[in-house]
Amino acid sequence: MMIANICRPQHSPWDQPMDRCFQIFPCLADPGRRSSLCLKLALVTIHVVYAGVLFLFDGDLIEKTKKEPWYTILYLSLFVLTLIQYFATALSSPGYVRDAMMAVNERNVVYRKEPEASNQPASSRNGSFVVSMEGNQMGRNGSGSNATSWSKLVADLYPIGSTIRTWTCTYCNVEQPPRAKHCHDCDKCVLQFDHHCVWLGNCIGQGNHCQFWWYLCEETALCLWTGVLYITYLTAHITRVWWKDAITILLLITLSICLIFLLLLLLFHSYLILTNQTTYELVRRRRIPYLRSIPERVHPFSKGVCRNLYNFCCARNSFYSLEALPISQEIEEKSRPYTCSDVMTCRCC
Template identity: 30%
Template sequence: MARGVFRSGVLVRAAHTLLTWAVTLVLFLHNTDLRQCEERGELLQPVLFFLLVVLSVVLYFAVSLMDPGFILIDTVKCVHGESEEMEKMLPQASTPRLRRCGYCLLQQPMRAKHCHTCKQCVRRYDHHCPWIENCVGERNHRWFIVYLLVQLLALLWALLIALSGILPSVTWSLWFRVNGFLLAALAVVGVFSVVVVVLLCCHLYLVSVNCTTWEFMSRHRISYLKSCEAEENPFDRGVVCNLWDFFCICRTVIWEQVYHRNNQDTV
């Protein structure tokens, strides 16, 4: 994890953190609901908001520095420790053969992809996120969505707090001078809120149908999806099962077996 701190993403992470605390400081220093609660000695709301911001920053760094599922060994083996290769476990007639990455030369399990930014193959690759400067893959995808949920709560709360501190004035120029910092914070929070809402909705939809961003955007170029019909998803087990598996089952999934089983069910 410490190695990830010194990668090129350090500037992105530092900028995100500084912006988060700058907006938080503005909300606490101006005449907002937070400031009024502090002056009245009612500390519950300020403390809860501060803890929510801290939680969002902690989750941001956790997702940003977490291993998304990098493939580090050449031979794909059974996750239970058996010695035979995956290819020998699977019926080759109905399951596409495992391919070897043309960049790092490692054998890729199904749904894996090489990330040109991270320069490694990632299991159940979703996308490389410039916001966290890390890939979103099998290991950190659920935590990425949890982070988006917490971040959205913090942003919406910050939006209400910023609006509560806007003061009226006799002229427009004076109004802008009095509320300048709050208006800037409001603009930042508003833009981030829209971005997070869009991201969260897209990811929740894709998770509910057991599809990744990469598979959704590049379906026509992916070998194991080319033969499927336009609306067919060989990994979809229904919304409830997809959500349960995604959020509640923390293990490496052998997607070749899921693919083969679902193909058999549709025959």
């Protein structure tokens, strides 16, 4: 009997409450979702603590709010807007390959039922989303019909001679267009995969990279403004109450570290946007088969600074863009050094 009790698995007193919690909230049964939710709660708590300590300690800020309420209203508006942008980015779709593939397949079904003329032979519509193919690879493999299968679309984006094995995902078995990658955290293939953000609990890809950049902008501005308010408080009230000074200095040091990290991250992603790159392509360039033979300083998908900015900010809200790999002539053109005439003719734009 004693041996049976020893071998019997021990139950934690938390098991029964946790089981009830999982029954009420089934999504919490997934450890990954629990971790993501905890990180979101931690980030919101950090924001509330920084703002709360500021208004709790700084009596001058309260007096200034009474005299000039617009200043505090602007700060709190940025505070709320940053949190809204955070959750909007965390809940947004990065642009999954399966969604684009389903859009193409649904378009093909509609085309078979009701043929219609189109000037874009390699495009597909799914509700408000459009799947379009960019680059001069059109017709490389002879595509010329309105109803274009996903396999044909993807094949037209790669050089002639590439086999289907080179672009088929070994995990979810979908045919990946260039720049797509399988995310092991989300267990899905993402279009123009940039990275998986742990703090957001979401992938950053073609569908939400712009939202992510705006979140970085707002978070950086909020941290900078909060840091200025903390420094103003310390300058006016230093050496009055030692424990308040200690807490404020500790929070300010942590805030400064976060601000430096955010500034570097914002500058890094701004550079990626201007050159039409992703973090994955920049860091793992030598591991991506179709980028190995391209010189390091050449950005194969860049269309010029102005066009890159336009595509990033304005042209990615209503369609999935599938970019073809550049041909050798384009690579040679982009490898050519800039001259004074190039600068005058705005070649970089």
